[in-house]
Amino acid sequence: MNNELPATDPRVKLLAAKIKKENFKPDALIEILHSAQNSYGYLPMNVLAYIAKALHLPPSRIYSTVTFYHFFSLKSKGEHTCLVCTGTACYVKGAQAILNELEKKTGLKAGQVSADNKLGVQVARCIGACGLAPVVVLDDEVQAKVTTDEIINKIIDKIGTK
Amino acid sequence: MNTIDIKINERSLKVLPGITILQACRDNGIDILTMCHLKGLSDVGACRLCLVEIEGINKLLSACTTRVASNMVIRTDTEKIKRYQRITTELFFAERNHVCSVCVANGNCELQELGYKVGMDHIRYPFLFPECKVDTSHQYFVMDHNRCIMCTRCVRACSEVEGAFNWDVKNRGFQVRVISDFDTPWGESITCTSCGKCLQACPTGALWSKDVVQGQLEKHPEMITELVEKRKLLLT
Amino acid sequence: MNRQEFKDLVIAETEKTKNSTCKHKICICCGAGCISSGSEAVMKKLQEEIIERGLQSEVEIIPTGCMGPCNQGPLMKYLPENSIYQKVDCSNISQIVQSQVIEKKPIEHLLLFADSRERPFSNADEDPFFSKQLKIVLKNCGQLNPERIEDYLVHEGYRALDKALFEMSPEDVIAEIKQSRMRGRGGAGYPTGLKWETVYKYVNDQKYVICNGDEGDPGAFMDRSVLEGNPHRVLEGMAIGGYAVGASKGYAYIRGEYPLAIKRFEAAIKQAKKMGLLGPNILGSNFSFDVEVRIGAGAFVCGEETALIASIEGKRGTPRPRPPFPAESGLWGKPTLINNVETFAGIAPIINNGGEWYSEIGTPKSAGTKVFALAGKINYSGLIEVPMGTSLREIVFDIGGGIQGGGEFKAAQTGGPSGGCIPAEHLDVKMDYEALVNLGSIMGSGGLIVMDQSSDMVDVARFFMEFCMDESCGKCVPCRVGTKMMHDLLQKICDNNASRIDLERLEELAVYVKEASLCGLGGSAPNPLLSTLRHFRNEYETRIGKYEEKHIEVPQTSEV
Numbered sequence: 001m002n003n004e005l006p007a008t009d010p011r012v013k014l015l016a017a018k019i020k021k022e023n024f025k026p027d028a029l030i031e032i033l034h035s036a037q038n039s040y041g042y043l044p045m046n047v048l049a050y051i052a053k054a055l056h057l058p059p060s061r062i063y064s065t066v067t068f069y070h071f072f073s074l075k076s077k078g079e080h081t082c083l084v085c086t087g088t089a090c091y092v093k094g095a096q097a098i099l100n101e102l103e104k105k106t107g108l109k110a111g112q113v114s115a116d117n118k119l120g121v122q123v124a125r126c127i128g129a130c131g132l133a134p135v136v137v138l139d140d141e142v143q144a145k146v147t148t149d150e151i152i153n154k155i156i157d158k159i160g161t162k
Numbered sequence: 163m164n165t166i167d168i169k170i171n172e173r174s175l176k177v178l179p180g181i182t183i184l185q186a187c188r189d190n191g192i193d194i195l196t197m198c199h200l201k202g203l204s205d206v207g208a209c210r211l212c213l214v215e216i217e218g219i220n221k222l223l224s225a226c227t228t229r230v231a232s233n234m235v236i237r238t239d240t241e242k243i244k245r246y247q248r249i250t251t252e253l254f255f256a257e258r259n260h261v262c263s264v265c266v267a268n269g270n271c272e273l274q275e276l277g278y279k280v281g282m283d284h285i286r287y288p289f290l291f292p293e294c295k296v297d298t299s300h301q302y303f304v305m306d307h308n309r310c311i312m313c314t315r316c317v318r319a320c321s322e323v324e325g326a327f328n329w330d331v332k333n334r335g336f337q338v339r340v341i342s343d344f345d346t347p348w349g350e351s352i353t354c355t356s357c358g359k360c361l362q363a364c365p366t367g368a369l370w371s372k373d374v375v376q377g378q379l380e381k382h383p384e385m386i387t388e389l390v391e392k393r394k395l396l397l398t
Numbered sequence: 399m400n401r402q403e404f405k406d407l408v409i410a411e412t413e414k415t416k417n418s419t420c421k422h423k424i425c426i427c428c429g430a431g432c433i434s435s436g437s438e439a440v441m442k443k444l445q446e447e448i449i450e451r452g453l454q455s456e457v458e459i460i461p462t463g464c465m466g467p468c469n470q471g472p473l474m475k476y477l478p479e480n481s482i483y484q485k486v487d488c489s490n491i492s493q494i495v496q497s498q499v500i501e502k503k504p505i506e507h508l509l510l511f512a513d514s515r516e517r518p519f520s521n522a523d524e525d526p527f528f529s530k531q532l533k534i535v536l537k538n539c540g541q542l543n544p545e546r547i548e549d550y551l552v553h554e555g556y557r558a559l560d561k562a563l564f565e566m567s568p569e570d571v572i573a574e575i576k577q578s579r580m581r582g583r584g585g586a587g588y589p590t591g592l593k594w595e596t597v598y599k600y601v602n603d604q605k606y607v608i609c610n611g612d613e614g615d616p617g618a619f620m621d622r623s624v625l626e627g628n629p630h631r632v633l634e635g636m637a638i639g640g641y642a643v644g645a646s647k648g649y650a651y652i653r654g655e656y657p658l659a660i661k662r663f664e665a666a667i668k669q670a671k672k673m674g675l676l677g678p679n680i681l682g683s684n685f686s687f688d689v690e691v692r693i694g695a696g697a698f699v700c701g702e703e704t705a706l707i708a709s710i711e712g713k714r715g716t717p718r719p720r721p722p723f724p725a726e727s728g729l730w731g732k733p734t735l736i737n738n739v740e741t742f743a744g745i746a747p748i749i750n751n752g753g754e755w756y757s758e759i760g761t762p763k764s765a766g767t768k769v770f771a772l773a774g775k776i777n778y779s780g781l782i783e784v785p786m787g788t789s790l791r792e793i794v795f796d797i798g799g800g801i802q803g804g805g806e807f808k809a810a811q812t813g814g815p816s817g818g819c820i821p822a823e824h825l826d827v828k829m830d831y832e833a834l835v836n837l838g839s840i841m842g843s844g845g846l847i848v849m850d851q852s853s854d855m856v857d858v859a860r861f862f863m864e865f866c867m868d869e870s871c872g873k874c875v876p877c878r879v880g881t882k883m884m885h886d887l888l889q890k891i892c893d894n895n896a897s898r899i900d901l902e903r904l905e906e907l908a909v910y911v912k913e914a915s916l917c918g919l920g921g922s923a924p925n926p927l928l929s930t931l932r933h934f935r936n937e938y939e940t941r942i943g944k945y946e947e948k949h950i951e952v953p954q955t956s957e958v
Contacts, residue, residue, distance in 0.1 A: 029712035030695055034654070045344060058327030058353055059343040061713075067332040067345075068714040068871075070696030071654050087616030088811065088847045089773035091861055125698065125865065126616030127655050130773035130845075131431050131468025131780045142434035145469075207719035208874045210914045222913055227719040242913075249910050253879040286903060287883050312872070331714070331872070334697070336882040338872035 005050050011039040015047070019054045026055050029065060033072055042073045070125075078113040078120025080139055080158050082106075082151065087126025089133040098134055099123065101148040106155070118159045166232045171239050183225035183236060184212055194238055195247055195279060197254075197272065198313040199226045200363055200383055202390030203322055209313060211247055211276070214238050222246075248280045256287045257336065258294060259308040260366075266379040267367030273311060290336070297342075299349030303361060303371055305340070310368040312338055316360035319386050328354040362386055399674035400682035401564060404556070407673075411548050420458035422499050423477035427540065429464035429626050430658045431619075431780075435485075437472035443488040444474075447495050457499060460549075463627020465540035467527060468780035470510060475522070475540070482510040482522040512777035512799030526796040527778050532759070534767045535743045536783045539627030544662050547669040550630040556675050558749035562638050563683045566749075571642040572598060575745070577753030579765035584610055584701075584738035585816065585842045586918075587764070587831040593735065596725040597643040600733040605645035607687075608729065608736040609636050610706060611652040611659070614698035615814030616865065618845030620769040621739035623781050625652065625659035628743065629666035633689060635742030637676065638749060640687040643735050648689040649710055654696055664691050698815075698869035702917050703728075703736045705871065716871045717917035738843065740769055760786030764830035768841070774811075774848040775802045784829075791825040794848055805850035809933070813842025815862045815869075816922030818929025819855065838929035840922070855934040856941060859927045860888040866923035877920030880911035884927065894944040901942060905931065 005012045018035040022028035032055070036047050043066060052059050066072045084090075084099045103109055106121060113120040129135050132144035136151050139158070143151065165176040170183075170192055177186045182205070187194045197209035207224035214225045217235035225238070237243070254260075254273060262268050294307035317329040317340065328351050332341045342348045361369045362385045370379050399407070426432075426441045441461060448457050465473045470484035474494070481504045483494060490508060497505050509518035510525065519525045533539075542549035550556070562571050576591030597605060609632060613621040625632060636648045652660050667689050670676040678686045692710050699705045700715040707729050709715040728734025744766065748756045757765045764786040770793065773779045777799030784793060790810055794800065801807050809819040818839030820827060827833050831841050849858070867881040887904045890896040908924035908931075915921045931938060 025712075027710070027712035030709065031693065031712075034693055034695065048344060058321075058330070059346075060327055060330035060341060060353070063341060063344045064330035064332055065712070065714055068334050068697060068716075072695060088814065088845065088861070089617045089779070091616075092774045092847055092849055092853060124655065125614070125696075125869070126618075128613065128619035128622045128653075129431055129434055129468075130617050130619055130771060130847075131471070132434055133773060133779070135434070142430070144431075144434050206873070207916055210874055210876055210916065213914060224719055224916075228721065246910055246914050249907070250875050250914070253875055253883070256883070257875075257879045287907075288886065290879075290882065312875075312878070334699075334714075334872045335867055335870040336872065336878050338878070 005046055012050075014039050015050065016054075019051070024055060026057050029055060029057065029062070030069070033066060037072060042076050045074075076113060076117060076120075077122065079118050080155070081120045081122060081137075082155060083122040083124050083137040084110070085127050085129070085133075085135045085137070086123050087128075087130060087133075089130035090126075090135060093133045095134045098136070098146065098148050098151070102151065105148070105152055119155065166230065168230050168232075168234045168236065170236045177230055179230065179232075181230055183214055183223075183228050183230055183234075186230050187225060187238060192238060194225055195276060196226060197276065197311065197365060198315065200315050200319075200386055202387040203315060203318040203363070206314065206318075209250065209311075211250055213243060213246060215240055215243065244280070248282060251276050251280045251282050252285045252287055254311050255282070255285050256289050258290075258292060258310060264376060265309065265367040266370045266374055266376055267309070267381070268377040270379055270381060271367060272365035292336075297348050298372075299347035300351075300354070300356070301349065302356060302373075303348065303358065303369065305342075305348055306368050306370070307339055308368075309366045310340055311366060312340070313365060314340070315363040315365065315383075316340065316369060319359045319363035323386060323389055324355060324357050324359050326353050326355050326357070329360060359386060359389075401560065404560060404673075404675075404681050408551050408557075411552050415552050418458065419455050422453075422457045423460060424457060425460045425462045425465070425475040425477065425540065427463070427465045427471060427473040427475075428461040429468070429623055430656070431464065431468035432471035432473055433658070435471040437486075439488055440472050440474065440486050440491065443491045444495070447491050451495065453495075453499065460543050461545070462541060463539040463544045464536075464623040464781050466780045466782060467510065467778040469778065470512075470780075473510070476504075479504070480521045480523055483508045484510045513802075513804075514777055514800040527782075527799065530784065530788075530792060530797050531782055532767050532785050533783045534747050534756075534759075535624060535631075535740055535769055536627070536781065537747070538631070539623065539781075542628070544627055544629055545665055547630060547666070547673060550628070554746075554750060555630055556634055558746035559634050559637050559641075559675065560681060562641055562749055563681060563685055568598060568642045568644065571638060571749065574749060574753040575642070578748045578756035579753075580741070580744060580748065580756060581764060581831065582737060583740035583744070583768070583843065585813065585840060587841060590737065590741055593725060593737070594639065594642050596723075597645075597733050597735040600726055602733050604647075604732045605643055606729045606732055606734040607636050607640045607643065607645045607648040608703075608706065608710070608734055609648065609650040609739060609742055610701065610703070610736055611650055611656075611739045612694045612701045612706060613653055613656075613739070613843060614701045614869075615816075615843055615845045617771065617773050617811070617814055617847045618843050619771045620781065620844045622653075622656050622659050623771075624739050624743050624769070625656065625663050629659075629663045630670065631743045631746060632663070632739055633666055633670055633676065635737075635745035636689060637680070637687050638745050639735055639737065639742065641685050643733075645735065646686050646688065648687060649692050649729070650689060651692045651694060651700070651706055651710060653694045655694075660691060660693060667691070697871075698865075699871045699917070699919050702919060705917070706736070707734065714871070716873045717919070719916055740844070761828065761830045763832055768829070768844060770844045770846045772798050772846050772848070775805060775850040775852075776800070776848040777802050786830045787828040789826050789828055790820060793829070793846065794825070798848065801848065801850050803850075805852070807848065808851050808853055809849045809855065811839075811847040811849065811858070811926075812845065813840035813922075813925070814845050815865045816840060816918065816925055817842045818925050819849075819858065819933060821933040838925070838932050840925065854892075855930045855937050856888065856892055859930045860885065860892050862926035863888050863923070866919065870919065870923075874916035874920060876911045876914040877916065877923065880907055880915075881920070881923050883907055884911065884924065888927070891938060891941050894941050896942060897945055897949070898942055901938060
């Protein structure tokens with residue numbers, strides 16, 4: 001909270017523009033958080049403080065809203081993300097085994113990010129691509145009917161080693 | 163003034179339209195268990211202790227949020243309701259780490275009293291033993307999450323009566339916790355006015371003042387009710 | 399645009415289509431499923447191929463919404479012969495164009511085909527996957543380009559809105575919907591007409607219409623496909639709803655997980671506004687209606703109407719006790735009509751063809767058709783629409799092509815985490831709201847997951863309980879603590895570590911959480927557990943037996 005956002009940062013300008021577009025309305029909080037997370041990749045504390053001030057919302061209200069929704073993250077999700085869908089169709093087709101193996105091979109549990117911030121492993125509760133189960137989303141790209149080896153190879157392609 | 167006829171536990175009553183079932187019960191000396199309700203604060207229907215059966219409605223409804231209607235037939239004392247009150251109480255105790263013997267509120271605790279009322283001689287569910295923090299950073303007060311039952315009376319007292327909005331709730335599911343500001347230590351809050359209303363609103367030993375010792379905590383939740391009543395004078 | 403201009407435009411567009419020189423049409427599925435399988439690259443390659451052969455004036459390429467059998471994607475449909483090619487690859491484009499377009503011969507081995515069928519069909523309508531379906535909501539999905547409002551106009555688009563605004567009063571519209579006996583497609587099955595009438599009757603200068611597109615059930619993708627495949631149909635339904643109840647503002651709440659649906663729906667709003675089909679004084683009438691998109695942020699409970707309202711207001715998506723219902727006090731305390739995507743998508747056909755027509759489809763208590771999302775161990779997974787009352791057997795074996803890999807059908811899960819499992823002995827159940835409830839499941843929003851012998855039903859119950867535990871908002875005690883307790887007990891049973899007493903406690907808790915919870919999430923969270931207990935109790939017993947073999951039973955209690 002003590003480190004204010006630099007006004008020259010293009011991301012701050014974007015955020016300010018979004019807040020203005022929403023007419024500083026408190027009920028647009030979730031829309032504004034979406035937009036902030038899009039430009040920052042996650043929601044740093046000083047961004048939340050900035051939003052609180054701009055919308056005249058108490059910090060506790062902002063924090064409670066952010067932590068309620070799975071989409072919002074208070075820490076970096078990693079440069080590359082590997083998101084395993086654990087919806088019912090994927091579950092029936094062995095998503096849990098894929099996740100287990102992936103966790104073992106990357107040394108990362110779901111929700112964790114590697115020490116060098118290169119890779120983050122996440123789970124989703126269903127991305128609605130059930131016809132293609134099991135699916136994994138690598139950097140916003142849906143991989144259909146996957147096997148663990150395929151995913152590991154694609155991750156290696158993306159981040160180099162490991 | 164116009165009244166309407168309702169029936170609670172076979173008793174025919176005349177009550178004011180628009181009041182809640184809970185109000186109707188309390189006005190007529192019918193005991194109803196509550197935990198998240200505190201007169202003067204908004205009602206959220208979260209603790210589910212005040213569930214009642216209403217003829218013609220196949221769901222149990224919370225008395226604190228349901229308004230009376232003409233010819234409503236209500237039951238507050240069925241076997242099912244009593245059984246559910248007991249389960250709810252057990253779940254309260256099993257959820258966090260409640261150890262009455264070392265608690266500041268021992269003897270002055272609404273949760274403890276609830277245990278006696280429903281005749282809880284033991285708890286059938288495994289304790290969850292979550293890791294909970296004790297925030298002692300505030301100059302005068304302590305927040306002990308081990309004893310919090312998530313009734314959110316403190317949250318509502320802080321926002322609705324004091325207007326400070328220091329408290330809110332973070333996360334969801336069984337991981338919910340009461341937070342101050344950005345989950346910052348209470349002592350570093352930029353919104354808390356140190357008014358102490360949350361302490362008075364709290365039904366357990368979760369919020370207490372540093373100047374009391376074990377078993378010595380006295381609470382006055384009715385203070386919140388009175389404040390709200392007195393505020394109304396400004397509007398007349 | 400006023401009414402006359404609208405009519406002229408529709409005539410002009412229809413003429414344009416009729417007089418088109420293109421004798422061949424190739425539709426490429428651009429639903430999220432087929433895009434993930436690579437349909438965009440296929441379309442690019444096809445465009446190149448057509449240009450290379452100089453066939454631009456003869457072949458029209460149409461990117462469409464979902465065609466149905468998603469797991470066979472990318473899908474490509476050739477019209478007028480109606481041959482569907484599956485798993486189309488850039489490498490077979492040239493061959494398909496040569497054979498199908500030039501030589502008029504379908505390529506048998508590339509046609510849509512499930513292992514259980516004897517042969518592929520050169521006319522896809524003969525494939526039981528399509529012939530057993532009745533498409534009302536999905537009628538134009540897979541036919542028209544969802545990003546062009548003109549395509550929708552040619553397919554009767556906004557005709558129902560026009561009819562409602564100029565030939566019907568709000569009361570007439572409501573009467574028509576009531577006559578159709580349509581029930582809300584979000585899961586609970588509340589009569590749509592009755593809901594509209596209730597909102598209509600509350601007098602207020604401001605009312606709202608909300609379209610619930612927070613399709614959170616894992617294994618369900620009906621709303622996504624409808625929003626992606628025919629967004630204008632949903633918009634039209636919302637506008638008609640707004641006219642009927644007297645609302646001037648609508649919100650569409652769409653899951654953040656569906657970026658394509660959001661993009662197409664937002665584009666649809668823009669196009670409709672530009673044509674005067676949305677905004678002030680629609681088609682020159684007195685009715686004004688505006689729609690805004692709100693993006694969900696990943697919370698299953700926001701599918702519950704009061705939680706969804708809180709979320710639109712920018713707050714934590716926690717439900718509040720009803721009554722008062724949103725029809726009386728909803729968004730910002732104003733009377734609010736909330737319907738599901740599929741419900742709104744079904745409105746225009748009812749207005750166009752009449753309530754009576756719709757009411758004759760389906761079963762006496764559940765009229766119309768229902769969209770299901772088939773997934774799991776089934777040959778054709780994807781999107782289907784059938785009349786209410788179609789048997790589960792027909793859906794799984796005729797339409798779905800049977801169990802994948804020749805396995806044996808064990809159960810079908812409907813209603814997601816709020817539903818239950820239907821075992822093999824009930825395969826002939828006629829699927830409608832009541833029949834499913836009688837079997838301990840619910841219709842839900844339409845996810846239908848097929849399981850074979852490899853599924854362990856106790857683990858299935860644990861899976862859904864874990865979901866509900868994670869998605870519980872944490873407000874009321876039964877759901878917050880009860881789902882956690884039930885999950886832990888189920889885990890114990892899965893680990894062969896639970897005694898008979900644990901099972902008894904589990905059952906008691908299940909009934910308690912079902913009845914005492916504040917909202918529908920908690921109220922239905924025990925359903926998968928209760929239904930597997932009902933139909934597959936032996937699997938629980940086996941695991942408890944394993945524990946009892948090793949232990950002498952001691953009742954466990956904890957002291958305060």
